[in-house]
Amino acid sequence: xxxxxxxxxxxxxxxxxxxxxxxxxxxxxxxxxxxxxxxxxxxxxxxxxxxxxxxxxxxxxxxxxxxxxxxxxxxxxxxxxxxxxxxxxxxxxxxxxxxxxxxxxxxxxxxxxxxxxxxxxxxxxxxxxxxxxxxxxxxxxxxxxxxxxxxxxxxxxxxxxxxxxxxxxxxxxxxxxxxxxxxxxxxxxxxxxxxxxxxxxxxxxxxxxxxxx
Amino acid sequence: xxxxxxxxxxxxxxxxxxxxxxxxxxxxxxxxxxxxxxxxxxxxxxxxxxxxxxxxxxxxxxxxxxxxxxxxxxxxxxxxxxxxxxxxxxxxxxxxxxxxxxxxxxxxxxxxxxxxxxxxxxxxxxxxxxxxxxxxxxxxxxxxxxxxxxxxxxxxxxxxxxxxxxxxxxxxxxxxxxxxxxxxxxxxxxxxxxxxxxxxxxxxxxxxxxxxxxxxxxxxxxxxxxxxxxxxxxxxxxxxxxxxxxxxxxxxxxxxxxxxxxxxxxxxxxxxxxxxxxxxx
Numbered sequence: 001x002x003x004x005x006x007x008x009x010x011x012x013x014x015x016x017x018x019x020x021x022x023x024x025x026x027x028x029x030x031x032x033x034x035x036x037x038x039x040x041x042x043x044x045x046x047x048x049x050x051x052x053x054x055x056x057x058x059x060x061x062x063x064x065x066x067x068x069x070x071x072x073x074x075x076x077x078x079x080x081x082x083x084x085x086x087x088x089x090x091x092x093x094x095x096x097x098x099x100x101x102x103x104x105x106x107x108x109x110x111x112x113x114x115x116x117x118x119x120x121x122x123x124x125x126x127x128x129x130x131x132x133x134x135x136x137x138x139x140x141x142x143x144x145x146x147x148x149x150x151x152x153x154x155x156x157x158x159x160x161x162x163x164x165x166x167x168x169x170x171x172x173x174x175x176x177x178x179x180x181x182x183x184x185x186x187x188x189x190x191x192x193x194x195x196x197x198x199x200x201x202x203x204x205x206x207x208x209x210x211x212x213x
Numbered sequence: 214x215x216x217x218x219x220x221x222x223x224x225x226x227x228x229x230x231x232x233x234x235x236x237x238x239x240x241x242x243x244x245x246x247x248x249x250x251x252x253x254x255x256x257x258x259x260x261x262x263x264x265x266x267x268x269x270x271x272x273x274x275x276x277x278x279x280x281x282x283x284x285x286x287x288x289x290x291x292x293x294x295x296x297x298x299x300x301x302x303x304x305x306x307x308x309x310x311x312x313x314x315x316x317x318x319x320x321x322x323x324x325x326x327x328x329x330x331x332x333x334x335x336x337x338x339x340x341x342x343x344x345x346x347x348x349x350x351x352x353x354x355x356x357x358x359x360x361x362x363x364x365x366x367x368x369x370x371x372x373x374x375x376x377x378x379x380x381x382x383x384x385x386x387x388x389x390x391x392x393x394x395x396x397x398x399x400x401x402x403x404x405x406x407x408x409x410x411x412x413x414x415x416x417x418x419x420x421x422x423x424x425x426x427x428x429x430x431x432x433x434x435x436x437x438x439x440x441x442x443x444x445x446x447x448x449x450x451x452x453x454x455x456x457x458x459x460x461x462x463x464x465x466x467x468x469x470x471x472x473x474x475x476x477x478x479x480x481x482x483x484x485x486x487x488x489x490x491x492x493x494x
Contacts, residue, residue, distance in 0.1 A: 004313040012299055012310045059298040065264045067314045068287035211266060 001069050005077035013060050018047050026092035029100045033109045037158035040121055043089050044128055044151050052143035075137050075209035079202045086125045110162045112176045115183040119190030120161055126197035128154040134204035140212055216240045216361050216393040222270035224260045231256050236412040236422040241390035245408035246397040249489055253417040254397040258365055291354030294365040297346045300339035304349060315357035323356035344375035363395045368403050380407045401481035415488055434483050436460040437474040451491035462487035
């Protein structure tokens with residue numbers, strides 16, 4: 001049933017435009033010497049509010065809650081869908097990131113586009129999800145406040161890393177450390193952090209949704 | 214057999230209480246669920262279907278406890294309201310997703326009803342009139358052979374012709390005795406036409422759950438001039454004063470013969486209005 005629910009989310013609940021947007025946003029990587037963490041943030045600022053307001057406008061819950069499925073699966077499917085969209089976003093940033101580095105080289109005033117950069121991105125997505133999802137599923141209706149809190153947390157992390165790289169040379173040495181072990185290690189750490197935190201976020205979302213008044 | 218039995222259903226909100234709601238629907242009938250706006254109709258339906266959590270009570274549908282067999286029960290239920298879902302999607306897109314959730318989705322029945330209701334699969338939901346959009350949700354309900362159809366204010370906003378056509382469809386659906394309908398509405402004239410039973414909810418409490426004819430038979434509408442008011446005032450459930458005197462609702466058993474007081478059968482509207490008046494008094 002989870003497969004059917006995710007299929008429903010991806011084909012019915014979410015507008016096709018949100019599959020095009022990550023490609024357009026990833027093209028921002030052609031800007032030389034820029035704050036590339038912002039590319040991911042556009043997902044939080046544009047796609048998430050549009051998708052979650054569409055759930056209301058389309059009577060999505062009205063359709064879904066009477067289907068023969070477990071209540072928990074509704075929250076889980078929406079959580080998984082958010083993660084799928086984040087990964088979809090990430091894939092295009094990887095592709096355009098490689099092109100960026102081929103065109104301009106890997107040096108950047110701000111964070112370089114490197115495996116570690118994607119490790120940081122995973123951490124930022126995890127911070128967004130753990131703040132947004134459980135809070136949203138307390139009502140499965142109001143998404144404004146959860147979104148603002150999640151943006152504050154994730155953006156402070158993302159912009160913070162970018163500014164540290166620009167302003168604090170010692171931090172730059174650490175964050176943009178070209179050592180392959182650091183790079184791969186940070187990527188793996190980011191992925192593990194993302195998986196672990198999302199597991200907690202989904203469990204808490206399900207619990208909140210099931211207790212929803 | 215009762216297709217639905219609700220006992221002492223309770224839902225507490227800071228400013229509203231669904232107070233030990235109990236009612237039943239016999240199989241193969243249309244139950245009208247009436248009450249003013251805000252009386253608790255939608256809350257009852259949502260709590261009953263576990264869409265919102267409940268604070269107490271039991272719900273049995275198809276002789277199974279809802280809390281233990283929710284998925285099984287929901288396979289045989291259809292829920293629809295006057296609001297359309299996915300207005301920017303085409304009928305065929307919604308059906309393609311919907312059918313995946315129901316193993317017993319019957320393509321033949323689906324096609325039959327599409328044709329019967331003249332529904333074009335390539336049309337988007339917001340290109341349909343409200344009546345046509347409801348016909349589409351009925352098509353979905355019948356295609357997965359729902360045995361209990363729950364309608365939450367489906368006719369609000371429909372013109373009289375579309376409303377009448379829809380009521381006729383509901384009557385045809387229950388004709389063979391296999392499908393039951395729970396029809397929540399505040400437009401009681403709809404129920405005059407098609408309901409077999411009536412459940413009346415007021416301020417979160419059930420006032421009546423009874424066959425429609427018995428309900429109308431149980432009460433009488435009385436009217437007279439102001440001089441006669443004192444003689445029946447205490448027996449009436451409530452009354453309203455007007456230029457000519459008064460009109461009120463009274464239990465049939467309390468009617469005393471008085472040639473100056475006119476007595477008649479009430480409509481469902483009358484019963485609802487005078488019970489609401491009593492609540493406000």
